[in-house]
Amino acid sequence: MGKDKPSDNNKEALGRRELLKLGGIGLGTGLIGNAFGQSGQKAAAHQQVSQWPGAFDPQETHPPYPPRDRPKPGEKIHVHDIEVTIGLHEIVPGVQTHMFMFNKSYPGPEIRVKEGDWVQVNLKNTSPEFHTIHWHGIMVPMEMDGVPLGTQWPVAPNQEFRYLWRAQPAGTHFYHCHVMTTLHQQAGLVGSLIVEPKEPDIVQKTFPYKREYTMILSELDTNFVRNMMSEMVEMGVQMERMNHSAKMMREMNGKMMGWFKSKEEFVKAVKNGYIPPYLAARTGTAMPITPNYFMINGKSYPMTDPLMIRRGENIRVRLIAGGFMPHFIHLHGHDFWHVCQDGSPLATPVRMNTIPIYPGTTSDIVIQGTNPGFWHLHDHSDLATTNNGQHPGGMMTMLMYEDAREAGVKWEEVIAISS
Amino acid sequence: MKIQINRIGILAAGALTAASQAQTQQNPVQQISLQPQIEIAGSGLATLDFGREGMFGGRGIGSRSQINFSDSSLSFGVAQRMYRGAIGSFTLGGIAIDEANNGHGKQIFMHQAFADFQELRFEGYIGRTNTPTAQIVAFPTIREDDLVDYTSVLNPFSNGANPEEHRYSNVAGAVFNSGLHHFVNVHAQHQIDSAGVGQSDTGLNSVGISFQYEGNPALTTIDRFPSFGFGVESRAVNKSFGGTSNVFYGGGVLNLQPGLVDKLDLRLLGQVSFGNDTNTLTTLNDTYRADQESIALSLRKLYSPFGKPASQIALTTGMKRYSKVPNANSYGVALSYGKSLGQGFDFVSQIGYERRSSAMTSAFGGHSDAMVLQFGLSFNFGSTFNQSIGPRRSPTNLLHQYIPN
Incomplete structure (x- = not known):
């Protein structure tokens, strides 16, 4: 490879x-x-x-390539500009929420590169909060891993940071902000990252396909996101103002933000009056996160996009667990092949009709057009097929045969009877 | 005294719960079971008072010391999103009052019972709630009605037994705003006429208009002028009690030393009332409706290590003179201290002094001066259930596109 x-x-x-x-x-x-x-x-x-x-x-x-290599003269570098902003996102009609966004979209733009290619991402932060990008599943040099206060300083408002890494290993991956991940990833900062294999793709060889789909699975607690984003925006606004006052620059140091260099420093701060957030949450309450919207690519049913297929066709579906809950994706009327896990091809494809997707993982499946009609594809953990507690909704879409009519599926009659 | 800045704002209702439907008349539009957002907010405040002698607006005349739990309150609100993005709410609450003269001791005064409809540019509300004149500036004394003669626009219809009558009234208000920062409040009120000096007992006896600026709540401790406002109110006092009493008032907060840890601010409220012909002060009500000029100033130092309010000390003073009553003037001062013992839970203490000229003493039971020393505890809290709506003026809504959720 x-x-x-x-x-x-x-x-x-x-x-x-x-x-x-x-x-x-x-x-x-x-x-x-x-x-x-x-x-x-x-x-x-x-x-x-x-x-x-x-x-x-x-x-x-x-790693196929030494992660700490640098680009050599003449090697091509793919450059992507990604800007973080705050915007409005509509999950379903009538439900809007403020979100952090990569390039004003949720999920962020898909990055698709060849294995071994160099990738440069210019992250520009025009939101009032700190951000980084973690390249989930990519074997990057440590300094490019995007862990705030671990491998880099978080990118402050109006600052830019340049990530440079080599795309490896091949497969389905994703990227997300790693600052206060509980909020930032849930509040929109996630996108797919596809590294196409340099060698002929074993999935393509085994299951020739022309169409493929990426489905980022995520969930959202609109109350948590609203409350915490508001708190974070408040802090960001204060920090921006801090830049104009030497007194406040001295006051608003890392300790106020809950940043400590060591456990000893943290313990000392507590003795001196620092109240940890688990004792006094910034929002006044520390309610457990209870997601009420479950999304595929940022949309809940019925606003999710269907998967299109024809008889005899193979389609590849890249499932990315971009949230914090496990999901159990079930396809009606078909078995499918689980072909890759976390980007890498399995030793052998596995036949399934319900696949568990755990947080942080990716699974590639191949669906074969063997049973014409219109079929549900959904999370079988039924909580996730609701919108704010109301079924149907959530993490649900359809597998739709474009040639269902030719195959004798009289869907108009089904609809007429159902109606 | 509320050291914690982020006190919950009751949003209120829109729809009644099934239980309340059973007790009230049927909803005329639709009768269904709903799960609105429910908010409960309260303030428990109890102090041990020494040496009260008609202090703070005549409240508690004759009592030299007491265990005082006035200003403790509990409010309940329900709120719900409307069909097209607005928010409807209803709030109900009671506050403990200090009515020592009636022989029954403490009583509960309904200070909130109002329905509210709000959208991005408009808000309308009807019912019992804060009088619009009391919303310009709040002072950091232990109780909001301490030094009420100077820190509030007085209710010319009150008999003085209940200082809450200066802060709460029956209001129908329409509020228009620009950018959720500039608010114009046009309202009519029935201010509680406990003295019986109005044109009627239940009619609208006061109309007014006010303007208020509110900065970004994220910058309350940083902006030089986080809030200010002014207004005019015309109160229909019966001619036999001196006639209409009009008042101009204005005030705001100035951050002398903005900061996240050490903050020093100045609060100011000035008012001029005119039009009433009362020229002797024999009752407390006389002192509320007679033409007067007053000013209240408060200097507050707030200490918030690591960004969380921990303690504050405030010096509040007020001065007043009556333009049509010879030799009638007064002043008061209160030094207040609060220390946070936990989230929302504070130790509080205050020493207050008030001095009145001879022309005023008969209205205050013969007392020309008064002093009180207070120690106590306060607990301010707010909890939200079935949450589905956020604050209208959240930093996110103010800085980014507004959404009614």
């Missing part, structure tokens, strides 16, 4: 000691195998304990 990838002979050269060292990891891997690999499971049952399924390569998680 990548130029630094070790040869297949390496795995054969692994000694017994190395295999034993991997035993702990192997337990977890085995569980995943149980969940996702039916044929692998059967094969494992007939093999010795010290042996792994044939496709296993212990160095497969190594």
Whole structure:
């Protein structure tokens, strides 16, 4: 796959000691195998304990390219400008909410690059809050990882930050703000990041497809977002004003923001009167987050976009868990193939009709046009198929056959009867 | 005294709960079960008072010391989004009053019972609530009616037994705004006529218009002028009690030392009333309707380490003179201190002194001066249930596009 990838002979050269060292990891891997690999499971049952399924390569998680490389003269760099603002987003008609936005859209613009390409993202922050971008699943150099106060200073209002990294590994990934993630990601700062493989795509080879869809799954507590955004905006407005007063610049230091260099400094501040937010929430109350809208690409049913297919066609669907809740996506009338997890192809595709998507993960599935009609695709955790508690709504869309009529589906009659 | 700045704002109603429907007449438009946003806000305030002698507007005349829980209040509000983006609400609340002279001690005064309709540019409200004249500036004394002779536009119809009558009335108001910063309030009132000096008992006895500027709530401690306003009110006092009493009033807050940690602000309210011919002050009501000029000033130091209010000390003074009553003037001063012991929970203390000229003493039971020392605790809280609506003037709504949620 990548130029630094070790040869297949390496795995054969692994000694017994190395295999034993991997035993702990192997337990977890085995569980995943149980969940996702039916044929692998059967094969494992007939093999010795010290042996792994044939496709296993212990160095497969190594970055294809050294992450700390710099672009060499002549290498192409894809440049993306991303601006963070605050705007209004309509989830369904009549329900608007203030959101943080990448380039005035929610979700943010999809970034799609080839594996091994250099990517430069110029982040411009014109909102009153701090932001970063974390490249979720990408093997970036540490300084580009977007963790505020961990790997970089957060990007302040009216500041810019330039991210530069190499697109690796291939697969379905996403990006999100990592500042106060509970709010910022929920309040809109998330987007898809697709790294197309440099080598021929195994999914494309196995299931030739022309159309693909990306579905970012997320949820929102409109009360939490409203209250916390208001608090954050308030603080941002104060900080902007602080810039014009030396006295306030001294007053509004990192400690006021809850930033401490060490545990000792934090403990000392508490003794000196600092009240941690868990004792006195900025909003006055610390209510648990209770999402009331569940979205696919920022929209709740019936405003979600359908997936279009024709008989005999394969479509690839990239599912991205861009929120904080697990979802269980079920397709009516079909089985589908789970082909990739967190960007990487599975050892073998797995046949399913309901796929769990846990926060932070991505799953690619291939749907085959085998049963013409109009089919529901939805989260089977039924709370997520509501809008503000009312069903139907939420994380629901349709798989629609464009040639259903030709296949004899008399959908007009169904609608007429239903109506 | 409320050290915590972000006191909950009761939004109020729009629709009645099933329980209240059972007790009141049927909703004339639609009768369905609703789940509106519910807000409960309260203020518990209890002090041990020493040496009261007709202090603060005549309240408690004759009592030398007492356990005082006046100004404690509990309000209940329900609010709901309307069909096309507006918000409807209803608020109901009562406040403990200090009516020591009636022999029954403490009583509850209904200070809130109003319906409100608001959208981006307009708000209309009807019912019992804060009199519009009391909304220009609030002073940091322990109780909002401390030094009421100077810090409030007085109700010329009150007999003085209940100082809440200066702060609350029956109002029908229409408020127009520009950018949710500039507000013009046109209103008619029935101010409570406990003295019986009005044209009628229940009719509209006061009309007025006021202008108010409110800055971004995020910058309350930073803006030099976070709020100010002025207005005029015409009160229909019966001719046999001196005739109409009109008043011009204006005031605001000036941040002398803006800051997030150390803040020093100055509050000011000035008023001139005219048109009434009362020329002797023999009752408390005389002192409310007679032509007068007064000014109230308050200097407050607020200390908020790490951005959270922890303590404040305030010096509030007021002066007054009566233009048609010879040798009638008074002044008062209060030094107030509060320290936060927890969110919304404060220790409070205050020492107050008030001095009146000889022409006023008969109205105050013969007392020319009074002094009170107070210690106590206060707890201000607000809780929201079934939340679906946010503050109309949130920083997000003010700085970005307004949405009625």
